Amino acid sequence: MRRIFNTLGELTKSRIFVIGALFTFLFALLIQRVFVLQVVEGQTYFDSFTYRIQKDTELPSSRGTIYDRNGKVLAYNRLANSITIEDNSLLKTNAQKNDMIAHLIRLIEDSGYEAIYNIPIRCYEDGSLEFTSTGNSLLRFIRNVYGKDAIDQLSEEQKSVTVEELVDYMFHGDDSTSMFGIDDSYSLQEGLKIAAVRYELFMKRYEQYLSVTVTSDVSDTLVAKIKENTAELPGVAIEQDYIRQYEDSVYFSNITGYCGEISEEELEERKKAGDTTYTSGDIVGKTGLEKSFESELHGEKGKQTVYVDSLGSILEVAERTEPSPGNNLYLTIDKDYQIQAYNLLEEEIAGILLQKLTSGGENGISIDQVYAALIKNGIIDLDHLKDKDATELEKSIYAIYQSQENSSFDSIRRLLDGSNRNSYNDCSVIEREYIELIENIITNNGILDASSLSSNDEIYQQWVTGKTSLYDYLHYAIGKGAVSLSALDISEVFLGSDEIYSAMTEFILLELSETSSFSKIVYTSMLEQGLITGDQICMLLYDQNVFEKDGDYENLVNGVIDAYNFICIKIQNLEITPAMLALDPCSGSLVATDPKTGEVLALVSYPSYDANRIDDDDYFLSLLQNASLPLYNRATMQKTAPGSTFKMLTAAAGLEEGVITPDTYITDLIVFDKVQPSASCWSTQVSHGSIEVTDAIKESCNYFFYEVGYRLGQDQNGKYNPEYGIQRLRNYMALFGFDRTSGIELEESDPNMSDMDPVLSAIGQARNSYTPSQLARYITAVASRGDLYNLSILDKLTNSKDQLIKDYTPEIIEHIDFKESTWNAIFEGMYKVIGNSSFNSVFADLDIEVAGKSGTAQENEKRPDHGLFVSFAPYDDPQITVTVVLPFGYGSYNSGSVAKNMLSYVFHENVASNGKRQAANVDGNTVSD
Incomplete structure (x- = not known):
């Protein structure tokens, strides 16, 4: 025992003992402190903890105002609030995300607004579903839902998926993925609205720093509601931006032009020019003075550095540089003169149409041309004819269309498969329209680059002069390498010419099924064959709410006036304008x-x-398709x-x-x-x-x-x-x-x-x-x-x-x-x-x-x-x-x-005319020129 005590005595005198004792004491102190922080005072510290992250944001500048010569406003900016959402780490499960989005949508709808809904699926009140797009655009949506890079990666089963099957996949996924995990606690309509927002976030899954705008230009009341519910809406934010507003725009848009989000090409051009002040999402002038005076009107953006918590709320503004508004532009244009001149032109042109309109059509404008124009120029909504909630008249006309559509597709297939190898010149009028439409489709979609074909080639010259068939021309173009596989959404590189032609044919047929131009050709043909009457065309204008039911409607239904006189009345009253018809003259x-x-x-x-x-x-699509340009x-x-x-x-x-x-x-x-x-x-x-x-x-x-x-x-x-x-x-x-x-x-x-x-x-x-x-x-x-x-x-x-x-x-x-x-x-x-x-x-x-x-x-x-x-x-x-x-x-x-x-x-x-405008009285005089 004495020996043990001697050994311990010697040990206490060593440096190792002192150091060991010191570390033991410190370790015990650390354990005690950790126990106090996490156990004794843990809840207190948890309640007071604030998540802080630094965030740099840009502050939009106000675009300059455009005035007329007398200081009357033509274009200005107004501040608007938008509700955005981005993925937030606080929400881990699908159920949490869906509950939050459902809560957000209810707040939006209760305030009279609508949340973003860009999926091509419609749900009717009875719970039935239908796709609202067809052809290639539908296949691109299906491709996105299944997470494929190209349409040709879809299986045949996926390509032919029904709307019910696709919705079920979006809601529940399959064995390998839960997709959005939307359970049965939501109604079908609610689930689709949630899926629409989730889909937008899903499409930005590789760029999660980008937010999705759920709804725009909302009231202060809705903004207050969102802020009151901030804790329950992680990832949801209110963003302020400016909206360009145009006064009496229809009279001045050819001068002011319009603004839009900067494109990738425009952004790249500005960067090449040394201008790095623009970023993705910026609003720039696209046409008119908005474009030509972009640098003067745009202004300079500000910036700020802020600290935000886990919910996105700003805790502190660390640094802020205020934006500089754009400059103002005054024009020599007199607003009153401009409006009066526009109205005078419209009245005069409408008067000419009336003066030239005949029931027969010789030496003037036939009433049948007017009926056809209402179809061709998109005044009658052909897509609505096939909707489930279409009127009886619309359904009856669409039933006739379906039979005509089938025969039209048969004619087109014969042109494409070579069983009809007539030259363009030898084809019928309607076959020529189909050929021209097909050429537009493959050109506008970047599939065929005709500029890469030599104008000296015999077949190309024959095509230009209408002396060869569509079938031979397309095979010739493939042989010359003028067809783009990427534009056909094909991932496979090594394909033979027949396989390429087959893929192009499939693309054309799918595109035709969804393009309004094809439908317009068929419906116009039905009109020419007498399968649709002028009275039906006039009644469709009421069924589709182009006109509100009035005395003219009653007179038309009761046979007091016929279709010809009905059209004349509507042109006289400028309810049907020259722009709506795009007939000569229309401009x-x-x-x-x-x-x-x-x-x-x-x-x-x-x-x-x-x-x-x-x-x-x-x-915008209606403007592009309007033949009056x-x-x-x-x-x-x-x-x-x-x-x-x-x-x-x-x-x-x-x-x-x-x-x-x-x-x-x-x-x-x-x-x-x-x-x-x-x-x-x-x-x-x-x-x-x-x-x-x-x-x-x-x-x-x-x-x-x-x-x-x-x-x-x-x-x-x-x-x-x-x-x-x-x-x-x-x-x-x-x-x-x-x-x-x-x-x-x-x-x-x-x-x-x-x-x-x-x-x-x-x-x-x-x-x-x-x-x-x-x-x-x-x-x-x-x-x-x-x-x-x-x-x-x-x-x-x-x-x-x-x-x-x-x-x-x-x-x-x-x-x-x-x-x-x-x-x-x-x-x-x-x-x-x-x-x-x-x-x-x-x-x-x-x-x-x-x-x-x-x-x-x-x-x-x-x-x-x-x-x-x-x-x-x-x-x-x-x-x-x-x-x-x-x-x-x-x-x-x-x-x-x-x-x-x-x-x-x-x-x-020098004052605007009062009362209802009407078409001018035109007497048809001729003059010596």
Whole structure:
């Protein structure tokens, strides 16, 4: 024992013992402290623990406002709240996620909003289900649900899955996956709504940092409800952003354009240009001034660094840089003028339609064309005919369609499988429509790249000229490597030509089954065969809520009015507009300028669209499919021959070059045979006699101006040289600005100055082709007696505090220095035009003196002539010019009527007309052009 105590005594004296004792004490202290923290005080610390994470966010900037010349708002930003959701680590199970999403959807719906629902499945009140898409778009959805990378990876069983089977898979999954785990505690409708949100999150499973917008532009009341339920809605956030709002958008969208989310291509282009301020999801200008003045309007985003808790609530703002709003843009456009001009165009065009509408169709527009137009232009919703809740009339028509559809597909299969190898030219009319549709499908979907085919190849030339079959052309294209496998959604690389053709055929047939263009062809054919009647078409307009049931409905049902008169009434009341029909005529443009400044007062393109609805996919698709081309800015993009409006330029060239004088008389011999082929005056029976230049402008005598063009082509020896003549004429075209665009700050087509035949060019034909904006600059230069401006729709640019940044006062490019006698002759001739019997009745009740010139141009022998009219007023002190172009408008009389009504508004009314607008009364007069 003594030995043990001695050993222990020696051990306590060693350093090891001291160190060991110290560590033992510290370890015991640590255990005691851990016991206190986790056991004794554990609940207290758990309750006070706050999860903190740093998060950097961008603060959106407010886009600048666009105003008219009088400070009236055309486009502005308003702050809006959106509800977003992202995957949150606090929710581990499907049940937790579904319960949270269901709670969120109830809050949204109780406030009168709808949650995102982008899955192509519809659930009816009786619990039955149906797919709302078909063909390739449905297969792409099925592919996504099953998590495949390409359609060809789907099994045949998966491709043919029923809607009930797919919903069951989305709800419960299979043995290998639970998918969304939506149990039977939810109704079918509730489950689908949950599945729709889960699907959006599922599609972002590889980019979980991206949130999904559940609903947008919500009220403050709903925002408050969401915030009150924050603890129960992990991952749900309120995001503030700006929504672009357009006032009276349909009248101004061709000028303002619209905004949208930046595309990957646009983002890449900006990065290449060195602009890194834009990121995915930013809103940018897509068209119009929104696009061309993007950098001025956009503003600079702010940023902030915040700390958030596990629920996403902000605990602390560590750093914040405020955003800078964009600059404001003031236009020279007068809002009231713009609206009035648009309405006048629509009324006049509707009046022409009424005047030309016949029950038989000879020498006008047949009522059957109107019925077909309501189908072709998407006014009648063909998809709704097959819905479960369709009306009895819709169901009966769809039943007929189904039998016709089957025979149509048989015809198409014969074209594709080679059993019908007729050339395009030898096919029937409806077969040609199918071939053209198939070509559009494979081209628009990137399957066939025709540009990679050689134009020198024999088969390609035969295809272009309609001398080969669709079957042979497609096999030829595959052999030349012009068909893309990736566009066919095929993952297999090594396929033979027959396998590729089979895949392409399958793609085409699936695409045809879902494209509205195919349905429109079949329904139009049914109309032509008498399987659908005009009365049924009219009744469909009520069944589909195009019109609300009214007295006209009762009269139609009771046989008081027939379908023809019903359509006439609706066009008269502008309930059916020219834009809805897309028949000739269906469009027009008007440009008004101030000749003293070069400012554009109105720049109208009819028809137009509502930029506020551009994010609506169905609406945007309807615009793309509308044959009247509402997205096309006709005022700056559509070129036509100027016709007789060009004759003032020819008169100026003749007078300034000395080939005529104001006192030169030329006898109209009707047929001008000094060149071959000979040309005739518009009046082929009665000569205008011997006339000088002012009367030649008044009567629009082609023969007189043929002679001027001919004399311009005569050299010093009197020999006619057309190259010499056209060059002299082109010099004057350039003086009036026809060698360049008008200067308007929008996308504009390049003008085309004629380079041939001075005789025909002298009357505005040959290869002369200009936009209404370019004609407006020309008449502005005439009205100002030689001041050639770069026209402008911009007044000034200011910052957010309305301090001037830039003044856009139009510049005079040059002054056209003509003799006073030349200008006098032009003015007097244009003044006489208004006194001409053709236009005297139009302008008779206008107590200001107007100078004008009509023009008619033929583009297509099978379609009506274009109608043009240029004018200015007052005659002795021009304050405004008005240029009107009505494509396929049956000549210039109607264009002159629009110009007169616009001038009447500017100088007399200056207020919008009251009461219900109606189609204009058109008397069908013809004019001398």
